[in-house]
Amino acid sequence: MPVFNSMPMLYEIEGKQLFKENKIPVPRFRAYTDSSSISQFVEEIGSDVMMAKAQALSGGRGKAGLIKKVSSAEAEEYIQSILGRDHRGKPVEIVMLEEPLEIEKEYYLAVMLDNESGKYLIIASSRGGVDIEEVAEHYPEDIFKESLSIWDDPFSYLFIDLGKNLGFEAKTLTSFTNLMTNMVNMAKQRDLTLVEINPLILTPDKKIIAADSKVVIDGNSDFRQANIASLKSQRDRHTELEFEADQAGISYVQLDGDIGIIAGGAGLSMATCDLLEFFGSSPANFLDVGGGADEIKIEKSLEILSRQNIKGIFVNFFAGITRCDDVAQGIINASKKFEIEVPIVIRLVGTNDKKGISILEENGIKAYGEMEPAARKIIELVKGGN
Amino acid sequence: MAILLDENIKVIVQGITGKQGTFHAKSMIGYGTKVVAGVTPGKGGQEHLGVPVFDSMKEAVEATQATASIIFIPARFTYSAAMEAIDAGINLLTVITEGVPVQDSARIRQKALDNDVVMVGPNCPGLITPEASKIGIIPGKICAKGNVGIVSRSGTLTYEIIQNLTVNGFGQSTCVGLGGDPIKGIGFNECLTLFENDPQTKQIILVGEIGGTGEQQAADLVKKEITKPVYAFIAGQTAPPGKQMGHAGAIIHGKSGTAKEKMRILSEAGITTVKTSSEIPLRIKENL
Numbered sequence: 001m002p003v004f005n006s007m008p009m010l011y012e013i014e015g016k017q018l019f020k021e022n023k024i025p026v027p028r029f030r031a032y033t034d035s036s037s038i039s040q041f042v043e044e045i046g047s048d049v050m051m052a053k054a055q056a057l058s059g060g061r062g063k064a065g066l067i068k069k070v071s072s073a074e075a076e077e078y079i080q081s082i083l084g085r086d087h088r089g090k091p092v093e094i095v096m097l098e099e100p101l102e103i104e105k106e107y108y109l110a111v112m113l114d115n116e117s118g119k120y121l122i123i124a125s126s127r128g129g130v131d132i133e134e135v136a137e138h139y140p141e142d143i144f145k146e147s148l149s150i151w152d153d154p155f156s157y158l159f160i161d162l163g164k165n166l167g168f169e170a171k172t173l174t175s176f177t178n179l180m181t182n183m184v185n186m187a188k189q190r191d192l193t194l195v196e197i198n199p200l201i202l203t204p205d206k207k208i209i210a211a212d213s214k215v216v217i218d219g220n221s222d223f224r225q226a227n228i229a230s231l232k233s234q235r236d237r238h239t240e241l242e243f244e245a246d247q248a249g250i251s252y253v254q255l256d257g258d259i260g261i262i263a264g265g266a267g268l269s270m271a272t273c274d275l276l277e278f279f280g281s282s283p284a285n286f287l288d289v290g291g292g293a294d295e296i297k298i299e300k301s302l303e304i305l306s307r308q309n310i311k312g313i314f315v316n317f318f319a320g321i322t323r324c325d326d327v328a329q330g331i332i333n334a335s336k337k338f339e340i341e342v343p344i345v346i347r348l349v350g351t352n353d354k355k356g357i358s359i360l361e362e363n364g365i366k367a368y369g370e371m372e373p374a375a376r377k378i379i380e381l382v383k384g385g386n
Numbered sequence: 387m388a389i390l391l392d393e394n395i396k397v398i399v400q401g402i403t404g405k406q407g408t409f410h411a412k413s414m415i416g417y418g419t420k421v422v423a424g425v426t427p428g429k430g431g432q433e434h435l436g437v438p439v440f441d442s443m444k445e446a447v448e449a450t451q452a453t454a455s456i457i458f459i460p461a462r463f464t465y466s467a468a469m470e471a472i473d474a475g476i477n478l479l480t481v482i483t484e485g486v487p488v489q490d491s492a493r494i495r496q497k498a499l500d501n502d503v504v505m506v507g508p509n510c511p512g513l514i515t516p517e518a519s520k521i522g523i524i525p526g527k528i529c530a531k532g533n534v535g536i537v538s539r540s541g542t543l544t545y546e547i548i549q550n551l552t553v554n555g556f557g558q559s560t561c562v563g564l565g566g567d568p569i570k571g572i573g574f575n576e577c578l579t580l581f582e583n584d585p586q587t588k589q590i591i592l593v594g595e596i597g598g599t600g601e602q603q604a605a606d607l608v609k610k611e612i613t614k615p616v617y618a619f620i621a622g623q624t625a626p627p628g629k630q631m632g633h634a635g636a637i638i639h640g641k642s643g644t645a646k647e648k649m650r651i652l653s654e655a656g657i658t659t660v661k662t663s664s665e666i667p668l669r670i671k672e673n674l
Contacts, residue, residue: 115568115598118492150492191489221487223462255626266566267540267595270621271663277624278662286625291484291509291541292406318545320511320523321406321482350525350545351413371546372664 008217011055011233013096015195015213018228022186024179024197025209029098031055035079038097042072045099052078053096057237058088066092069100090236101209106199107166108132111183113193113218114147120184122146122159126166129199154184172206179208190228191221241304248300250289257282258382260305260342262298263316264289264327272316275371281379284310291321298330299337306338312382313344316371324348324356332363343381347374388560389535389580389587390478390504393518396422396452398443398476400459400467403434406482407458410523411435414456417526419519422450443474454478456512456521464508465490472497479571480521481507491569498571505571511541511563524548524561532557534670535581537574538593539564539600543621547593547663554667559587566595574604582612589615589673591666592657594648596622601648605655615673616657617666620645 010018016026030041042048052075054066061067064087070078079095086092106129114121124144127135136143144165148154156177163176187195194216201211222229238246245252251266259276263269266288273283285308289297305313317327327348334340347368348356357367368374397414401407402424412435415421423438423446430441440446443455455471457464457480464483471479472494479498486508498505506513512522516529523541528549534556538544544563551558562577564570574592581587590612594601601620608616623645643651649659658669 113488113492113569118495118569150489150496188489191487193488218488220461220485221489224487253626263542265540265542267538267543267593267621268546270595270625271540271543271546273625274621274623275662283624291482318542318549320525320541320545321410323409349549350528350542351523372662 008219008234008237009057010213010215010217010228010231011057011094012053012213013055013094014231014233015215016210018186018190018215019210019213023182024186025175025207026213027051027099027101027209027211029096032079032095032097033093034083035076038072038075038079041097047099048072049100050075051098051100052082053098054082054085054087054092055094055096056087056090056092057233058090061087093236094232101201101211102203103201104204105202107202107208108135108198109183109200110194110196110198111187112195113187117147119150120148120154120187122148122162122180122184124162124166132198148184154181156181168208170206172202172208175208191218191225192216193218241307245287245301245304248297250287250297250301250304252288252301252304253286254308255283255285257284258311259378260284260287260308260310260313261316262287262289262301262305262313264293264319264322265291268316268318272314272371272375275375276314276379279375279379281382284308289322293322293326295326295330295333298327299334302331302334302340303338306340310342312342312378313340314375314378315344315346315348316374317348317350318371319348319350319353321351323351324353325359326356328356328359328367331365332359335363343378345374345378345381347371387584387586388515388518389577389584390560390562391454391513391515391519391521393418393515394420395454395478395519395521396420396450397519397521398422398446398450398452398455398471399424400443400455400457400471402426402437402439402458403429403432404458408435410458410482411437413523413526414520417514417520418517419521422452443470443476447474447476452476454480454521456480456482458482461485461487465494468494468505469497472501472503477503478521479503479505480510480512481505481565481571482510482512482522483507484509486567488567488569491567495569495571506562507565507567507571509567510565510570511544513560513562514558515560516558522563524563528552529561530557533559533586533588535559535577535584535587535590536561536593537564537577537581537590538562539566539595540593540621541566543663544593547591547619547666550664551591551667554671556667556670559584568598574600575607578604578607578612578616582614587614589617589670592616592618592652594618594620596620596625596645596648602643602651605651605657608652608657609655617669618649618652618657618659619663619666620648620652620659623649623661
């Protein structure tokens, strides 16, 4: 499990497409990667004003001027002005146009798979459209929580009390309980760990509509959620190198220090980063090859690091399910295929370590048995090279 | 004594004929673990590594009276393998597999709770009671019998810590690798309580990571109920601020916090926190 890898979140528009497929009401919307054929959408929604929303994986779109109510005459120019604009390190590539909603009241709604209890938690508030953490702090009585066992079906009747607490009645109450059923079923069927709607809007004609979407997926479920795993957001949330690593099953996060790290295990990889800082240097990345990594993964890791701007490489393995001979062979294979231009220090112990060390020795490479001396050595080599 | 695992516990290896299953079953047998059977559907009736292979957990349990199982099975099949193990009546389930969908883990966990099964993992190195038995992949040669209990969210980092202890003359009662996934079986608190009640264990080491709130809950428990000295190391001290699971998570459990915050909370509960893994034996020596 990547520990501090970027969260697998979807774009708002991808989330809304999922909502639509799962009968959760959303405004009519369309995606634009250029500003053509806007008139068609204007005709479809029968309104001359609309919301234009840049799609981004970081928050703060409103403040950055990336969400705006525009007229059909302004839309084209606005879309052109924000496409390609940088938002927190990533260019805007998609703008969503959406029909405007008349608002009577705004609500907050979330379904999450809770790590502590292993249950689905439903969190709802009649104070939506604002920062929900502030609501929780100032108006805790206006936040309602329900939990649902992982084994239970989300029947509509289970949500009647919640709907009444939020103030829904008559037909709207039924719309709400149906929406809840659909939302939990969607989370279960699509392996979503968080579905957040803020705001959920009640219109003057008493319809409830999801005006926003925040969806987090479970990366471990990619094998059975191919449609979601292949969404654009899942490519865009990584840097190019991170994406390549991810495709190879390697947890890799780019940092901005000097020494590239290849380690086995998330905890050891983090502890390796910590140790370099503790000794006065800095890690260029977090890299966990995962349990049972083979020589191909090791070779790939080195290839990824060779494309990062680094001054040295520290390979740190205390192998359990991984085998040191595979690690050693991967390093040798890599060194035969491409030049490793920076100093490299290898610490190798655990499963099959004697075999691994002798593979390295046959190729004139010394391996360390302990982590701290090895860390000091690579720091010394990197500093000496300056 | 020790916790959860002793030399008498009979173990079934699910996925024994696979590459990982074979390799680590062999290592477990070599360490002295009572591996009494393996299960691989379609290979029932064969013998592998000197133990009988069965088609199902039910058959394996009936034939051997084993009470524990360990899963070396690809992530997409882990859910059904774990269900099968619980239905067959085992009471200690260890899931080594990495990459199990969190919803599957939640389902296995609930089923384990409902059936009083102790679940360890997934995505974990398992457990070892030195000189008695191991279920999992912790290298046996780095361990020594002694009175330090270890409970950890990490795998390889735990090996690092065990080795540092062993080299410095501190053996272990039992080492438990809980696993690094957000939803898992037993946690810090279950193990802390078991160690507290285990006469062999004289001090406890807790190895945490950034993310989640398990360390904070452990701090609460230690303050209230644990009388033995506890030492803690938290990995990820220099990691960039972890991203929150949206706002919903923060409302339910508060912010999970950085390694520094976790260390502060642990210190306040009377736990000795260390900055590097090699510092642990030094602190234990000081306190003796």
